[in-house]
Amino acid sequence: MGFEELGLSNAALEGVLEMGYDTPTPIQEQAIPLVMSGRDVLACAQTGTGKTAAFVLPVLSKIAHKGRIGALIVTPTRELCVQIERVGRTVAHSTHHAVLAVYGGVGYTAQTKALHHGVDLLVATPGRFLDLQSRGDIDLEHVEILVLDEADRMLDMGFWPDVRRILRLLPKQRQNLLFSATLDDKVLRLIGDTLDNPARVDITPASTPVEAIEQLVYPVNAMQKTELLVALFRETADYRAIVFTRTKARADRVAAALNSSGVAAATIHSDLSQAKREETLDRFRSGKYHLLISTDVMARGIDVEGITHVVNFDVPDKPDDYVHRIGRTARAGETGIAITLVSHEEIPQLTEIERVTRQVLVTRDVEGFEYKERIVPREDRQTDTSSPRAMFRGGVMGRGRGPSGGRTQRRF
Numbered sequence: 001m002g003f004e005e006l007g008l009s010n011a012a013l014e015g016v017l018e019m020g021y022d023t024p025t026p027i028q029e030q031a032i033p034l035v036m037s038g039r040d041v042l043a044c045a046q047t048g049t050g051k052t053a054a055f056v057l058p059v060l061s062k063i064a065h066k067g068r069i070g071a072l073i074v075t076p077t078r079e080l081c082v083q084i085e086r087v088g089r090t091v092a093h094s095t096h097h098a099v100l101a102v103y104g105g106v107g108y109t110a111q112t113k114a115l116h117h118g119v120d121l122l123v124a125t126p127g128r129f130l131d132l133q134s135r136g137d138i139d140l141e142h143v144e145i146l147v148l149d150e151a152d153r154m155l156d157m158g159f160w161p162d163v164r165r166i167l168r169l170l171p172k173q174r175q176n177l178l179f180s181a182t183l184d185d186k187v188l189r190l191i192g193d194t195l196d197n198p199a200r201v202d203i204t205p206a207s208t209p210v211e212a213i214e215q216l217v218y219p220v221n222a223m224q225k226t227e228l229l230v231a232l233f234r235e236t237a238d239y240r241a242i243v244f245t246r247t248k249a250r251a252d253r254v255a256a257a258l259n260s261s262g263v264a265a266a267t268i269h270s271d272l273s274q275a276k277r278e279e280t281l282d283r284f285r286s287g288k289y290h291l292l293i294s295t296d297v298m299a300r301g302i303d304v305e306g307i308t309h310v311v312n313f314d315v316p317d318k319p320d321d322y323v324h325r326i327g328r329t330a331r332a333g334e335t336g337i338a339i340t341l342v343s344h345e346e347i348p349q350l351t352e353i354e355r356v357t358r359q360v361l362v363t364r365d366v367e368g369f370e371y372k373e374r375i376v377p378r379e380d381r382q383t384d385t386s387s388p389r390a391m392f393r394g395g396v397m398g399r400g401r402g403p404s405g406g407r408t409q410r411r412f
């Protein structure tokens, strides 16, 4: 199916050309006609599926361009705001809408001025939106469409009271679109009364990670993780990678260690100023750095094409975060590699990830790396068939890929 069959306005179709898209992604194919029909939509789709265009294109097909806010998109992070604004402005070259993003961490003056200049599509983080609204800078009378982007994340980040406050400020008569990477009971309960008989669209995340991303586990002693990372990237040519750490302090430490070993890396986290973060991202995009170290919250909004590797320096506590993190690679039809460094202490989290994503991850070693305190290979251990790790026998062995195949037995 082509974009022409989705019911978009002609101007928005020109916007599709500006974006350089040929074929709609599944979420676009399913969500756009529903949004165009005027229904409320509840869409389950993770970052990387093309969800931004799935709401920006129909919204800009529907609202007027009169300099009055016709649609509001609420999203959890500044980076997402900027990404949505970028897509919106590109499409608006053809549709002639004024698109503005407002978010915290920067001064008010420019945002207030732009608001008073006239805006058709406003993209906002909840806190800054409410600040500006309480200062009388935002006129909501003409809002016809509300988009809640990454609703699950807004919930996790504690933004839900703010979101409810925003809902109360909006005209009752409006179309609601809710996008979320997960739609568990927690999300559904909270939004149940917000949407009016919504059409539901599910783009199961499984198709992206499992098929397009090669997911590998590198067992390693916790003390040797940095060393292993350096070794990994020394033997990898031509990469653009994001490394996730659990904390900001760890991100800085890992970056420092990589840099002092001759592997150029930059960090991005919330302690950095907005300007500095954007500068770092631009450098990463332009290829000045090939390695970016990040924490989860920051990484949500990173929209950089051509990421070849995602490395989980620490195993994420929540399987959901694992799916989000690795979804940074293999976007828009490309393939990618996700590497998870796993210490003995992190096996329970890994097991949970494998349970939820219904797969057994392939285990590899870095050739020639001097593993200290090399952990006993699992088949030398006493076998406890009731242990969840017992499932690695057999399952893993058959799944090694590539000519070297790596070593597919798990060692701990």
Ligand code: AMP
Pocket: 020, 021, 022, 023, 024, 025, 028, 046, 047, 048, 049, 050, 051, 052, 053, 303, 305, 331, 332
């Ligand atoms: P998103 O899920 O909105 O973060 O989008 C993920 C990536 O896919 C972005 O880099 C988009 O520019 C790209 N993208 C979105 N829709 C399409 C499409 N129809 N064809 C090709 N790339 C797309």
